[in-house]
Amino acid sequence: MGLLTAAAYASLAAWLWLTLAQGMFWRTDVRLPPRTAPARWPSVAIVVPARDEAGVLTRSLPSLLVQDYPGAAEVILVDDGSTDGTAGLALRLAAAHPGLPLTVVSPGDPAPGWTGKLWALRHGIAHARDTGAAGTAAGTGPEFLLLTDADIAHEPDSLRELVAAATSAGLDLVSQMARLRVVTFWERLVVPAFVYFFAQLYPFRRINRPTGRTAAAAGGCVLLRTEAAVRASVPDSIRQAVIDDVSLARAVRRSGGRIWLGLAERVDSVRPYPALGDLWRMVSRSAYAQLRHHPLLLAATVAGLVLVYLVPPAALLAGLATGRPAAAWAGGLAWLLMSGTYLPMLRYYRQPAALAPLLPFTALLYLLMTLDSASLHYRGRGAAWKGRTYARPSDA
Known part of the structure; x- marks a missing residue:
């Protein structure tokens, strides 16, 4: 031969x-698990790390501010050293789109051994717990954290559906892979393959087995129980991770938490990658x-x-x-x-x-x-x- x-x-x-x-x-039918409304809607802090995101914030932040959530919730935007007016724009958007309360905080430069995003998340989570975000007592913090990127837009029922899925199935982490933008020729050629390759490395069905060993999440949209975050010592335990979403899911699973990952139907990335060079940098950086x-x-x-x-x-x-x-x-x-x-x-x-x-x-x-x-x-x-x-x- x-x-x-x-x-x-x-x-x-x-x-x-x-x-x-x-x-x-290769199957794309892994969507949010069956869910029913809880008897009591838990409190949620939405933490948004943002570094020079003025170009996309107008299409993403309003979608969080107008969330139709029956329980207590608020948005914490962590301005990670932006130089393009991200913080001021966020405050103006909150004034123009009244809904969930918005707090803008800044952690300063990352401490040694921390990546910027995880340093921002640490500051946002600490702020939520220390100040009693979403109507909770100071020092206890909200029952859930929604960690979502500044380029992710959510439909008005997104938070409600995520929380219902977590409470119905007893999940500690629920993550949806946002539908990425596909408009230009290069986005059409490269973006669907990006998600296809990711699913090939981390099959969603294996991740979602209660006793599975495979762990991954999609960092653009992660609903996390605060109790599970404390138990897994995140983000401190993964502070150096560049692939932070996979590291987060592994830490939660190692600590005994139940995780779930699937494709989104009503959560979208608004960040454009119009040219091949933009997509190249997105992949090659990590x-x-x-x-x-x-x-x-x-x-x-x-x-x-x-x-x-x-x-x-x-x-x-x-x-x-x-x-x-x-x-x-x-x-x-x-x-x-x-x-x-x-x-x-x-x-x-x-x-x-x-x-x-x-x-x-x-x-x-x-x-x-x-x-x-x-x-x-x-x-x-x-x-x-x-x-x-x-x-x-x-x-x-």
Whole structure:
């Protein structure tokens, strides 16, 4: 058996395994679990870390201020050293959109060993507990925390539905992966694949098993019991994490908490990534951190991407061109499985099925972004975000 044919068969075997045994990652029907309204609606503090977010705040913050929530709730925006007037804009938006009360606080520069977002969350959570946010007694804090990014817009019933899901199912963490913006050509090509790859690494069904070992969350929308946060010592226990949402979910699960992750229907990201360069920076700033800055994991990831995503079209085309039907057949079937499992995600993002066969090209882009992420790390420019660059934990 030639090398090309062997690679094609290996890729086909990988796709058969992914399709049938990787937690049905390709399905997009994991939505909020069945829920009923609680007899008493618990208090909630909505904590929004924001650094230079004036460009998106007008489309996201009002959606939080007008939440139709039957219980006590308030919004705490943590201005993380913004230089674009984020804090002042937030106060003006609160005056123009009366609803939930808004408090704007500033933590100052992160302490050594902290990433900026987690430092902001720590300050916001501490403020909620110390001052008695959402009508609670000072020192106790609200019963739930909604941790949501400044670029995330919520439908008016979002908080109510999240709390109902948590109380009905006895969950300590409920997270929804916000529907990202898909408007430009590059967003259409790259964004659905981003969520598809994430689900492949962290199958939602495995995460949501009460006794499961897989843990992940989507940092844009996380409802967390305050009691679970205290038990897991978050965010202090994950203060150096660049991939903070996955680290948060792992900490909650390790401490005995029940977690849930699914796709959102009424929670959307309003941040635009109009050009390939914008998407490239979004991925490359943290891709190598996801691999724990380990060269062997990087090599394994590159080899895996090549085998799983690039070999199928190469085997099909080369097999047809050189008269090797076994390679062409195996490569074509693997490509078909790849495209078929991608279709549900394209439908979720309301994109044409014609994009499905282009997934190998998108995977090649992600491979190059990952290599660039490693290069940036070794040049001292990795994990950079809005003027800050974070060392890996062992270097901090």
